[in-house]
Amino acid sequence: MARGLLKTGGPERSKLDTSGSWHLSRTRTNVLEAAGSREDLMTARRGNILITALVLLLTSVVWHRLSPVAFAQHPPAPVPPSLKTISVPLPSNLDEFVKNRAFAVVLGKALFWDMDVGSDRQACASCHFHAGADDRVKNQFNPGFPITADMSFGDAFGRTGSGAQAGPNYTAVAGDFPLHRLSNPEDRQSFVLYDSDDRFSSQGTFAGAFVSNPSLFVFGIDACGSADPATDPFRVNGFLVGDVFVRKVEPRNTPTMINAAFNFRNFWDGRANNIFNGVNPFGLRDQQARVWLENADGSVTPVQVALENASLASQAVGPPLSDFEMSCSGRTFSNLGRKMLPRRALASQAVHPQDSVLGPYRPLLLPTGLNYTYSQLVQNAFQDRYWSASQLVDGTFTQMEANFSMFWGLSIMLYEATLVSDETPFDKFRGDFVTPPNPAALTAQQQLGLDLFMTKGNCIACHKGPEFSSAATHLQAENQEEGLVERMVMRDGGIALYDNGFYNLGVRPSANDPGVGGRDPFGNPLSFTEQYLDMLRGRDVPDRFQIDACKFASPFTVDFPLSSLTSPDCHGVPFNPADIDGLRTAVRGTFKVPSLRNAALTGPYFHNGGQATLGQVVAFYNRGGDRTDVPGGDTSGVPSNVHPDINVLALTRAEQLALVAFLESLTDPRVQCEQAPFDHPELLVPNGHPFNQYTVVADPTTLNTKAVDSFMTIPPVGRDGLPGILQPCLGTFADRLGLSQSSGVTGS
Template identity: 40%
Template sequence: MNPSGKTPLAAKLSLLLCCTLVFCQSGSAHAQVALPALSLKSVPVPGPSADALSQFVADKNAAIQLGKALFWDARVGSDNKTACASCHFAAGADTRTKNQVSPGLLRLSPGPDKTFQLGAAPNYTLATSDFPFTKHADVNDALTRLSDVNDVASSAGVFTTAPDGAVTISNAGGPDTCAYVSDDAIRHGGDGFNIGEVNTRRVEPRNSPSVINAVFNFRNFWDGRGNNVFNGGDPFGMRNAQPQLWKLDKGKLTKVSVAIPSSSLASQGSGPPLSGTEMSCRNRAFVMLGKKLLDQKILGGQSISPSDSVLGAFTNASLRPSYRGLVAKAFRPEWWQATAAVRFTTSDAMATASMDLRNPPKFKTPIDISVGQMEANFSLFFSLAIQLYESSLVANDTPFDRYAAGDAGALSDVQKTGLSIFTGKGRCINCHGGAELTNASVRNVTSQRLERMTMGNGSTKIYDSGFYNIGVRPYTDDVGVGGNDPWGRPLSESLMVLNKLSALLGNNFNSAANPVPASADEVSVTGAFKTPGLRNVELTGPYFHNGGKATLMQVVDFYNRGGDFAEENRPFLAPDIQPLGLAEEEKNALVAFLLSLTDERVRLQKAPFDHPSLCLPQGEVGDTLWIKPDASNPINGADDLPNSSCLSEVGASGSNLPLKTFLSLPPTQH
């Protein structure tokens, strides 16, 4: 039985070959879908309508240029070393290995775990032997568990700053001046990203998912915080009516609220630049980032290939436009051209909510500054530009896409067998449905926002479409979409409807068409996470929201044994999570099929996946026992390894150095 209580899938390969039909989840019943419909080339790229977008964007191409420049610019980070791309540089994901471990900070009971089990301290270098994080004597038997750690393999961000500290911005584009504090967990109540008196970079509490094909997700982030409606200021859509923009209307500046549908990438993009873990000093507002960047030339100090598919015209650093110039070209003038100053205060800063799950900013230091309209609306320009750039990162030219479109020779016989297992005995397609290979897709979710799940005991529960508890960790380690937004309301759309808050969900949600039972016990969202799409999955390890599996075979082993923590999650567990009984030959075939989901343009970084140069922070000078302080960091900052991982610029024709798997491991390694 699949998560929606639907008819089991046919597993016969002959059905695929002779009838060119497969079964996949669609709405409230499994539907026969013609194989060509499983090519991602057949799916329109989601996004706001042309009419909705035209209310803000004047030149879409210029907006994409702006978005790509901002995505790769290291000056977006408070330290001038952290770009959006720092966590999404390898097939849209992050394959760094040093200082990439976070302790169990999201654990509910008995509270956050601030101890590092891997390496016993931060600044550890992940090794092959660390994986999988939950080890078994028999990889096919969940009852033979040998060892387990609740650490998370994720992405290094920025150094710890005070939640109520002040931030000073340099109009010359230099690093922000921030209130750095010790992150010592015992003496100062921090999170433990320190060795002795010196802080390491903080590491995000969940693994970084790929931004490639993220445009097909109805909501973004593992827990769906990246709302499908963009409110112009933060990730939370219509849940937060406070973010307001300044619009020039008949010569007068007026505060207005916006709700841009089909824009979860903009919602997601608005979060990290102000996150006190990912990119920013806490208490930095978007207006401050605008003051820092707008008068700077794009990508200062970074190189652009002459053949860059988007930015190639800006190779010459001295001739590059300023961010102000690109904003003026990309966006309608009523959002930026006013000559009157805008007064921006603490209340304006507090109107937008932080994406941080822990230690959000407090804005105790008063803010009262006069800025231009362009600075005041920088959150709009930044986030929509990021959305339009990321919407171009569509990987739809894989061997599987070509096979689905009719090229019978695009897959090997072993891969065709793996596809049969994927759609049948392996139950993979029950969650990774449709051409997008995720039930969290725009098409599936807009068809049915809430779905019914027939549990193992025969009861029926409601869940958010595309979000499942699959037993990766005990739900007490991380409740996922079962958590709350900054105002204490549930992130789960099922629970929002139950609490009669469906009006805040947007995108034409009709609660009458999406009823839930009267009892909260009949909603199953605790410990559930968004199902990722699978294209390029060969290149995007480590896997799952905790990054606890290093290879595709380790992922297949996980599903074959029925999850790692099925019993601990039994009340909320998706019923498809049960032992599959796959033989080794079948597991190898399934991995072979997953390899057919790699778009070679991504592997070789060909357009649209080409990029400017970028140097990545990759651990600190030292090890887990000692780290070198950075003399230029005012308080407690470690010295990053110098130029430890610098990416050269890549043009439209791609790189001669193909992207590798995580830790360069073979995908079939147990």
């Protein structure tokens, strides 16, 4: 059976003071707190669920009293509270590894923004530089490879939506979106004008096989071989030299890392496990994952570690070794540690004097980098027993190099845990345990949009809670109404089990991308649902969790004879192997529900990046998605997994515009203007290659195998943020295309 209950973070404990008024003991975990306050922080994170539920009920009543918009069409659902009312969930055993959280945040921020990390000057931030996401328009299309075998760009005729020749290094225009276009945008059954299974995402690395680290005294470009033309579709004709490689593009759209600290699992398919094993994204699924612990005699011992509520750390260790994102193939974290540890942090990038985290550590006489090497930052941030041993690991790497994956994951987790956008107009409108609600914080149109969000649009079914996502940690615990697995009636009337917080919206046929229906490198299902079936069969499963069948919207007592269940009440589950094998699951083609916070800044949208504006997204939902009805299944020929709430909404144009306006109220101005904690160092972002999809310029220093890069410079920003000299606050992806966020709404 399963290995035990997977503990999850809950809301903080509220208290009733002597005056009878509600207040919160602390509204958010401060990851920069000294270790001495650890017990207080942990106490604050342990929620009193009954009291919190009462508080949420009271604040929902406040909404009804303050809002000029009345709920009319459906019974009122809980209006999401302010994000200030919950804390960032962090591992309870974090201090076993981290001795100074402030230095760990410095290390994490420096590593996240350092271009020398990637094999060819690709930082984590290279895909997360714009409100935590990516608004580039050149060389951002992927044909679906390697999730599918498709290596052809564009539609069946090799064209983009605007009619141009599709291909790598193409510059997108407004006419290319959406990627599925109908003759009648209000009718998903209408004639299809254009359809492509391409994905709009983020360019990464050139790839090629890793050979060696660069010299300490040069930029951090690794020595790598050339990619294989047979397995790399990202090639363009080089002037006079034939095909040359351009930067690869990821096969899924880039989500923002802002507020990602609240996710129970990360990545679109949830493969970044809630438990961090110190090595890779897969938690306890990888039973061989070990870090190295120093013994009293200076020798080292491999040990298994498990940090719960650390999916950010699990996510962080994925991209640095990905030959699509940041690395030549075959590079290890020990290689990366050997490359980075002796280097001065951010040595080639300017750091603003008023950087909210890095500013105090800038050198006085140098315009770039910090006073510390990465080795020194690790020594200041992490417990000595994980880096100070004299014995080499496998006779090759130092203990610090061998444990670099753990330092990387935990430090970036702690940095990203500071990136909480809880000062939006909506948060001010709702108020929190310290600040009263402000009815004037939302316009009348935005309040109408909120009403529609809660009622006619039913967006709240998936985008619930203060995070606006049902994939959030505080909604995943089994003491909540919905746990990790749910069972309910699907859109076609059948009953299915599925992973809570992961849904199929009818964006693309399920065969295009399995999402959480896929498997990890060890052959295990990513889905908790599929693991739950194995638990019913009496098998062990790789993840720790328990399921209470009484929490299902449709318990097995609804559709099974009581004699076929283990008990006649709601706890009963099927025991007959044939019944278990016949249980329907809805996991194929399902993806994590993203937060809607800062959505106006994080386009394009959905896992395939197929919609350019919020208006196009609202129109998609208004017509009931893009799935075309096929008897017995969806367009991939498998049973429909479309979420039951994906139906025709019949919103008027004014109502759609109100929804767009409400979504814009979820923008934190600190994010838009890059004010602390969203300030950052300088960054040179790869931005395609000179010329276009027809030709590029070959780089002679690579023996004409790779294209010359184009870069765009992101200047450093301090705690006060933008605007600066020639630096306005952030625009949107729609702006890049010359569109407004309301472009795409339908109706009259």
